[in-house]
Amino acid sequence: MEVVPARGLGSATLVDQVRELVALSLGGRTDRPIYHVHCDPEPAIRDNAAARSRWWALFEAEFDLTGQPYCGAVHLKEGRRHEHRVYGLVRPSGRVVDLAWDYPRREKCSRIVEFEFGMPPVPSKHARAIARRLRQDGRSDVADWLVAAGATEAERPIAPLTPAERLGQERTGIDLDDVRRATLAAWRASEDGSGFVAALRARGLDLRQGRKGPVVVDASGAAHLATRLVGAASRRFEGRRIVAATVKARLSSHEFEDGTDAGSRSRAKPGEAGAVAPRDPGGSRAAGDGGGLGVRRFGGCPDRVDRGGGGRDPRGPGAALRRLRALPAVRRAVLRRRLTAFDPTLDRHLAALERVRAAAERIEAEAAYERERAWALWGFTDIWGLPLT
Structure with a gap:
């Protein structure tokens, strides 16, 4: 170099x-x-x-x-x-x-x-x-x-991978073209959404519901938007793109697991919360037994993991305050003591915060000085003609 x-x-x-x-x-x-x-x-x-x-x-x-x-x-x-x-x-x-x-x-x-x-x-x-x-x-x-040279009439070139796709491929070690080929083969081997899912699973892939629509999940767990993946695969390997509307139309009849999200099977279900951690404020009682002092476990709806209310209104501050006021007097007293008790690490945290503030003020002062110095020396040069900074 x-x-x-x-x-x-x-x-x-x-x-x-x-x-x-x-x-x-x-x-x-x-x-x-x-x-x-x-x-x-x-x-x-x-x-x-x-x-x-x-x-x-x-x-x-x-x-x-x-x-x-x-x-x-x-x-x-x-x-x-x-x-x-x-x-x-x-x-x-x-x-x-x-x-x-x-x-x-x-x-x-x-x-x-x-x-x-x-x-x-x-x-x-x-x-x-x-x-x-x-x-x-x-x-x-x-x-x-x-x-x-025909450059203005030629078909616009399309890169096989975007920078983000290239980085993802390097991170997972799975060739995106292999995922595209398998997805396109599954698409051609099926006629409806359920058949497409079955064909994907036969090839080591799966279909889940993502934030922007159905996604194809490869062996590494990486998700690829189905409309984009099928469209890119068809254009790359067949020369004609399968438009997103066609993909959405086929998958619209497919019902994902739990009705909405195929990825929800990995989430905790109501009533399946594990035992409370040893240092959890809720004590040794199980999270689903209706007791404890955990911040998110007061009363509320028993069919939710956090035992809080559901819907729009129960999530608001008014409903939370009502649940707190409904606690027995003894539990309210214990909770108040826990929330207001002196934290022995507080002084250390405050001291660290003051040091951070002092360092920030010092850095800002140095930056202001350097800016003023740069403007004051602007246009001046040394004996070799180099600008002074």
């Missing part, structure tokens, strides 16, 4: 340069003060350094980053030499660089480099929008090249 010369920064190491970029951006109203991007020219381009230089010039002109500080590094990965840069996004005035529509804008820079270095255009779902913008920018030659 080779660290590239930084711009507008005085730190020597790459880590310190990134920290300096963040520090320079403290005056901006943003929670993303820096921007990481990399340039990865095609291996067929012989002059890799020239292609990278041209792309960075186009990129900085596109996003108006010409005067912004940055740091970066060049390294070789899988036979391809590419460059990473991290730019500071907060300008000296405090305004933040506009990164709206950054994906198609970066692809526009890439199409220009491909055109100038004699490469075919890389397929892009933004091809038509890029061609329109190129004409607006006076680069009709590049736009005509895109049209002649």
Whole structure:
């Protein structure tokens, strides 16, 4: 790896340069003060350094980053030499660089480099929008090249995995394409919701009710929205997508276990609460025997795990107060004593809280001092021309 010369920064190491970029951006109203991007020219381009230089010039002109500080590094990965840069996004005035529509804008820079270095255009779902913008920018030659190559008429490419799906696949170790194939096979082998569930279970999968609709659960327990999974599988392996409405129509007749949620079989059912823990305020009595002083076990409805009321009104504060007032006088006295008894750890917690407050005030004071110092030294340079910070 080779660290590239930084711009507008005085730190020597790459880590310190990134920290300096963040520090320079403290005056901006943003929670993303820096921007990481990399340039990865095609291996067929012989002059890799020239292609990278041209792309960075186009990129900085596109996003108006010409005067912004940055740091970066060049390294070789899988036979391809590419460059990473991290730019500071907060300008000296405090305004933040506009990164709206950054994906198609970066692809526009890439199409220009491909055109100038004699490469075919890389397929892009933004091809038509890029061609329109190129004409607006006076680069009709590049736009005509895109049209002649068929990029604007080609079917939009779809990535086999989203970043979230890729991370999930790495975490579970289960190939998402295998889940898609099995789900599509189960779909084709069935004619209704119950048959689909049976076919899924025969292939090591299951169907549950999720928050946004039915989900297919794989062997690791990961859930995949059924409409999305069937649609992606049919489009990927058959070339034609099964729309979500079709999936919902087939599964609408299927009744999940317990009527609503197939995942509810793993939940505790009324009357199945275990014994009270040794230190539970409810004492040694079982949670379902109607006694104890547990905070959520006063009176109420006996067919609920927490012995509280059901419905909209019984969950409100009025119903809770009525249940507390209905307790026998002895239990109310014991509860009051437990709730108001002196906690010997209270002093320790209060002392820790005061230390945290003092540290926060000290950090805020130091940050205010650094901001004032940065503004006071703005525009001044040392003998080498580097900005003072």
